[in-house]
Every structure is written in C-alpha cells, then in structure tokens.
Amino acid sequence: MKLNIAVLAGDGIGPEVTAQSIKVLKAIALEFDHSFSFKYAPVGAIAIDETGNPLPEATLEQCKNSDAILFGAIGDPKYDNDPSAKVRPEQGLLALRKSLGLYANIRPVKAYDTLLSKSPLKKDIIKGTDISIYRELTGGIYFGKKETSADGDTASDLCEYSRIEIERVAHLAFKAAQSRRKKLTLIDKANVLETSRLWRKVVKEVATNYKDIELDFLFVDNAAMQMILNPKQFDVILTENMFGDIISDEASVIGGSIGLLASASVGDKYAMFEPIHGSYPQATNKGIANPIASILSAAMLLDHFDLNDEADLIRTAVDKSLALHITTPDLNTKYDNITTSKVGDFIADFISNPK
Amino acid sequence: MKLNIAVLAGDGIGPEVTAQSIKVLKAIALEFDHSFSFKYAPVGAIAIDETGNPLPEATLEQCKNSDAILFGAIGDPKYDNDPSAKVRPEQGLLALRKSLGLYANIRPVKAYDTLLSKSPLKKDIIKGTDISIYRELTGGIYFGKKETSADGDTASDLCEYSRIEIERVAHLAFKAAQSRRKKLTLIDKANVLETSRLWRKVVKEVATNYKDIELDFLFVDNAAMQMILNPKQFDVILTENMFGDIISDEASVIGGSIGLLASASVGDKYAMFEPIHGSYPQATNKGIANPIASILSAAMLLDHFDLNDEADLIRTAVDKSLALHITTPDLNTKYDNITTSKVGDFIADFISNPK
C-alpha cells in the first residue's frame, strides 16, 4: 500500500517521539512491502515562531493532501505562561480538528501485565482491562452557543446534538466492537438530558445494523464509578463530547502511565494519530521521553487502513519491549540507560526480526 | 437545644437504618441535654401506596414545620420495573429538594483506616483521604430548558447559571473550608464553557471574604484523573450540578463502601440529611442493612446546628464500631452475626458511655 503521511511533530518532546514512530513505520514498510512517504510540516509554538500562526495555511494544505496525519505534541511555556498571548499553540490543534472534520476521537485504554503495579488501582481490579473509547469530538456543549448577559451576572452554554452527528460516530464504534469483544456501552444521562435521550434513541436504531453486538447503557455518574470498580466490564464505550472528555481522562490513569496512551481523531475524509501526552517541555532533548504512545498511535494509523497484521506486529513489539524492560526511565525498574531512541530502535528491530 | 425533626424513612431498608439514627440522636439528646422530637411522615413508594402521591401534601407540610429532615431511602421494584408507571417513588425526592429550595448538596468522602483494604484503589493512594464535596443542586443543565425538534432529529439542553446561584453555595463551601484544612478547589471547565467562566469569576469574588482559604481551580476532566491519582490533595471541593454528580459518584467508591456515605442537602430555610445509598429492597428486614451512612447523616444534621461536639462524638463512636468490627456483614471480616440494630445499639451505648 502507498501512504502519504503528513508529519506534524510539533513542540517539546513531539519531534523526538514522532521520530521513533517513523522509524517503526519504515521498518513496517520494508517488512510488508508498503511505500510510506513522510512530509514534515510545522504546527504549534514552532509554527507561531516561524509564521505567527499555530496552523499555517501550508501545513493545513499538506494535511489535506495526505492520507493520514501523524501528530506529535504542542505547547510551549513561553506562550502557556503568558496570559497576554493572543495566539496559542493549542489553537493549532483545535483548528486542525475542525478544518479536517475529525468528529470521532478514539482512545484505547489497556492495562499491561508488566506494568500493573504502576496503577493507582489494585492489580485484580485492572488486570485484563482493554477498552476502546469512542468520543464524539465536534458537537455538544463544547461547541454550542455561549452567552453572557450584559451585566455579566448570567451565563449559558447550549448542548445540541443532531441525528447525523450521533449516527456517524456510532457506526465507527459498532464496527470497532465487531472486531473486538462485541460489546458496546453507551454512556449518557438519559434520565435527565434531552440530548442523551436522542443519543439513546439513535444508537438503538444504529444497533439494528449490528445484531452481533451487545448494547448496554450507563449513566455518566455511574460510569465514573464503574470505571474504578470494574473497568474490565467495558469493551467499546461510545459517548458524547463532554462525557467522553471526562471518562476518557479518568480511564487514562488506569494503566498507570500516560506515556503509553495513543489516540486517533477520525472524520469522513481525514484521520490524525497522536499520543495523548503533551509536549512535556522539561524533558525535551534529554532522551527520556517515552515514545510508546506515539508508536502505538502509528499502529492505530495502520489499523485505520486495515493493515491489521502490521499494527498487531507493532503492538507485539511494544509488549516485548515492556516485558524485557527496554523502556524509558519513567517505566523502567531495571535499567536507567534506555533512551527514547533506543526504545524506537528495539521496536523497529523486532519488526524486522520478530523473535 | 430544641429540634423538631421530620423523619421520612421511606422504602426498603430506609426505615430500619433510620431507626438506628434516631436511637443515636436520642442518646445524644440525653447526654447533652437537648430536646429532639421526631415526627414521622410517608414518602416514596409507601406514600404512593397510601395516597397515590410520592410526596403527599401533609408530608411536605411536616417538613416545612420542622427544623430538619432525616431522610431514609426511596424506591421499590414494583414501580422501578414498570415502564408504564406514571408516578415513581424518586419523584418524591426531587419534588422535596425543589419545594424546599435545597440548593447545596454536601457529600463527605473519607477513607477509614480500618477499611482501606476494601477500596479498589491502593492503600497508599487513599490513606488519609478526607474530602467534603459541595455540589450546586438546583441549577445548571439538569434544570435548563430542554428541546427536541418537531422531526425528533435534533435535541438540546441549556446549561444556565446566575451569580446568586453560585454565590450562595460558594459561601457554604468557603465556611466549611474554614473549619477544615482551609483549602477549596473549584472544579469547572473554564477553558471551554461560559458558565464555568462565570463560576470562576464569582467564586474568585466570594473568595475575597475568606482570605484564610487557599483557592485553586481544576478542569473537570483533570479532576476525574486527580480523584484517582491523589485524592488526598482535596479538602473542600465546590462545583456545579452535573460535574458534582459525576465527581461525587466517582469519589464515593474511594472509601470502599457506599454503606458509610452520608449527605446533606441544604437551602436557606430547610435542610435534609440522608445516606447516599438507595432503598436496597433485597435486604429489607433482614437485619443486614448497614446503618452507618444514616447515622453519619444524623451527625451532619447536628453539625448543621453547630452541635459539633455532639456530631464529633457520633463520628468517634462510628470509628470505634469499625475498629472493633461491630459492623454489618458487608464490612465485617470477623463476625457474621452483627445486625443493623446491634450496630445502632453499640453506637448509642458508646455515646452514653464513651470509653
């Protein structure tokens, strides 16, 4: 397969972790006889420095002319700590999601056997956890009409959803469930909210196309409890924008390390893949940044094009690196000299020579 | 002090756990020379059976003529499992909160040393956790305008807040912080929501009256993570209705038992105290219902009238019962014959004869 990949490495540790993903994708291309091309474009603080714009027009064009986008991280203290800054790196990410119509955010949450002791939760609670969260990303209260009264004493936010916004992300989630454990949980607050009742109605209708999937429902407050009490009960979670923000961040701490968490943001035409961690400026160029979240994002990119064997091989290589303690210091209890680049080398080598 | 207390014991295990609270309050009255009177009134399924209304007019009147309300639990399978039921027990609770203007919900969350092993979280994460959550209870998106388009394909919910709604619950929370560890965390989503920005503005203004209190802010998605990663960091939490629903339910699992969690719902004129657990119909009249949540709700009732020594004595007695394994089977690893009533007896006896 030929894939043109736009690489938006961004700020802080973004470039060094993304470099490992590219190393790994090149190994995959060689091993499976694909042709991947990588075109680099600036985004975030580095783009502000160069052009004054966190998402330059040329970068957006590059993305639109690519099959997929590999994103690093953005954010720089010189902007974040300046309340008077008019342009902020993060605006680049929001503008990108919006311009490309990326309406579904996908976040896998997995408890790795070798890392169970790093979790704040007990081992027996989390062992075996393997969740895929589908969050609607461009609707709901975050994007609804916002108003403040003239006297500044009243404010409002409108949460709105339409059938089509629910259907498109629901189809993605049901399809994902079909290749997993065939269970989908809709998280809503249908006992109180009108939008949640619409979600429940539309999702039930969509479900009639996926008769092999078991569908259940959970109120968001109960879901926030269940995620701690028994995360193993979940397979695919589907939910609206704000509930997805809260529940996916809550779930992100289960595995014990944010350095392992990948994500995808998908629309009808474009798709972007990125680690959920930030630009972590303090760690920049020290060789200590954990590249696994970025590498697993590259695996999600391959899954997106149905290159599932290739994606699985990356995940096997990652499991191997964790089992052999070939990890950066944040996860390593055995060696203290494994750099970002060495982790990338190990995983790429494993792909070329699976043992 | 003279207190007229309306007792709305409700359904399921409500009456048996509330009976223990009354036993305990009578012991307190005797020991501290107070005069507490108890007037019983029906609410919930039992009220529907008697009158057709989950909150009969006479019950509401009784509440309005009392200094405080001790509430048990409501809900009965014969209504909950009947989708065609027009009147539901839970409507009684909502109607009560609304009729009495109970705008602040207060939920303490505490990790008891003797029960640390029951938590899904690791001991070192939760040991020492002691949080008081102040949730706005009558505003926000749960009560805002709800609309569905004529074709049923679009729906909306409006989240609205006014300055006064924020101020009154904020004052309660700041005052609580003054008698605790002097820290208040506002949970919002001010980077996205207009209502959250109003909350932040008004809470900052209210804070100028409480210069001894350290005020900080946390976005709700981050708060959902922090509650698991490091719950000890929180003292008083203040938040809007829906965020409070999600975060307080998430926090409720930290202690390892829902059978210990009390709550208060407070307004300018009235105040109601209740365990957060439900009516647990399967356990009714078996002597296995844990009365501690109800007894700790009675302690919150005393705190409400500044009877803090009295409230503290109840809490000391509860700690003692936990330490000596005088608890119902849900918590007991040592004895299997301690009934609901025996727990109440032990705590009341301890109050009469503190050892």
Ligand SMILES: [Mg+2]
């Ligand atoms: Mg978030």
Ligand SMILES: [Mg+2]
């Ligand atoms: Mg709730």
